Amino acid sequence: EVQLLESGGGLVQPGGSLRLSCAASGFTFSSYAMTWVRQAPGKGLEWVSGIGGSGSGTYYADSVKGRFTISRDNSKNTLHLQMNSLRAEDTAVYYCAKVYSRWYSDYWGQGTLVTVSS
């Protein structure tokens, strides 16, 4: 059974940093691209970042480019999102998702809440 478990969310001040992690199990992690998607309170889905299975290709939304860094540790079946220079508008539930075929997300974690506030 595929399982994705996000961690690392919490309350952070504007300008601060946070590192999210996503522990994956139930599939061959290194064979699949992964992605982060966020959802601000009461709002729709926003794609944040994606990474290829080998980690060679990384992709970002314009809103986070230069501030967020996606990475993966295939030896530990873990996906990360390093978030720097956080802003109030980064407040959201952050989901990690496994990519099926062409950047479609077939399995999702339950999300971790990031709140950026002073």
Added chain:
Amino acid sequence: DIQMTQSPSSVSASVGDRVTITCRASQGISSWLAWYQQKPGQAPKLLIYAASSLQSGVPSRFSGSGSGTDFTLTISSLQPEDFATYYCQQANSFPLTFGGGTKVEIK
């Protein structure tokens, strides 16, 4: 960036109704489109990929169609468990983008 526009933003329907949601891309995306269902407090669920392919385990009352810029998600006979918000997502190019969502509510 490719903009995805969904309509309507909300729809009220009854159990058994046929419901159609549309998604328009700001430029051609071939058939690189997915539909997701999200219920309150839950993660999204993949329903349709490649515009018309039904994800494993998804009931056959869900169907997708379209190519290029115009796409449709149809629920042939609405069931109580289908009341949720639906999102389209283009997978043609980065950055990936989602539509604004369509909330299907009980009439």
